[in-house]
Amino acid sequence: QSVLTQPPSVSAAPGQRVTISCSGSSSNIGNNYVSWYQHLPGTAPKLLIYDNNKRPSGIPDRFSDSKSGTSATLGITGLQTGDEAHYYCGTWDSSLSAVVFGGGTKLTVL
Amino acid sequence: EVQLVESGGGLVQPGGSLRLSCAASGITVSRDYMGWVRQAPGKGLEWVSVIYVSGPTLYADSVRGRFTVSRDNSKNTLYLQMNSLRAEDTAVYYCARGTGSSWSFDFWGQGTLVTVSS
Numbered sequence: 001q002s003v004l005t006q007p008p009s010v011s012a013a014p015g016q017r018v019t020i021s022c023s024g025s026s027s028n029i030g031n032n033y034v035s036w037y038q039h040l041p042g043t044a045p046k047l048l049i050y051d052n053n054k055r056p057s058g059i060p061d062r063f064s065d066s067k068s069g070t071s072a073t074l075g076i077t078g079l080q081t082g083d084e085a086h087y088y089c090g091t092w093d094s095s096l097s098a099v100v101f102g103g104g105t106k107l108t109v110l
Numbered sequence: 111e112v113q114l115v116e117s118g119g120g121l122v123q124p125g126g127s128l129r130l131s132c133a134a135s136g137i138t139v140s141r142d143y144m145g146w147v148r149q150a151p152g153k154g155l156e157w158v159s160v161i162y163v164s165g166p167t168l169y170a171d172s173v174r175g176r177f178t179v180s181r182d183n184s185k186n187t188l189y190l191q192m193n194s195l196r197a198e199d200t201a202v203y204y205c206a207r208g209t210g211s212s213w214s215f216d217f218w219g220q221g222t223l224v225t226v227s228s
Contacts, residue, residue: 002154035214037155044204044221045147045155050214088155092212097168099145099157099213 003028004089004102011108012079020074020105022089028100029091034072036065037088039104045088049074076107084109112136112217114205119222126195126226132188132205132219140183143208145215146190148201148224156201159190160208173199195226 005023012018022034036049047056049065064075072089089102114137118130130146132139145160159169159179167179178191188205202223206215 033210033212033214035210035212037215039155044218045206045215046218047209047214047216050216051210051212054210056216086154090155090157090214098170099147099160101147101155101157104154 002103003093003096003100004091006087006089006102006105008103009106009108011110013110014079014081016079017075017077018079018107019076020087020089020107022072022074022102024070024072024091024100026070027095028070028093029067029072030070031094032092034065034067035090036063036074037090038083039086039088048087079109081109083107112207114207114217114219116203116205116219116222119203119224121225121227122195123228124196124226127191127193128195128224130190130192130203130205130222130224132190134186134188134207137207137217139181139186139188143213144179144181144188145206145208145213146179146188146203147206147215147218148199148203149221150198150201153201158203160213161188192224195224197226200224200226 033051037045039045146158176194202221204221207217209216
């Protein structure tokens, strides 16, 4: 049981927009920045978003995030087949003194 | 270019030990926050441990007391000593560099597989 809750799967058509939610509590999302990662099987996870919508070099602005209270949302616009992957949210949990991740969401581009 | 290369994984019996290494280039492990994250077969990402620039370390409840993270500044290498291994420790272990204000990880290695089985 993950500290952060994500939907197991989402799907959308190429070119469309999809959102992935991440729900937590005041000890994690409510008072800390959220990170988002893309993970393809057999590869290293890739950081997409961190610290309030900052994107590492090379990450397109098709990826964005938002936060409201104890929930965060990753948005992906202009979906491409190459976006099919697992997506994870993560943050610091001040009560646990631990880094916590969501259970992951599998994105299918139909 | 940043590269993190893990090694040391393999098959080990329950109760055994392994030491994972993460050789870094393009970053300096002594001047960066570093961590270990694992992924068990068919499961999601699970945080294992972090080491702060100043030296303090933190561990997930599931490994505290059994795993120890350390670094060798002269070799620019991060380590994870794993003792009293259990079947549930079977996973791909990734080392990663920490960044940002809430322990994001911006550079990751390719991972090394640890299998705990008799």
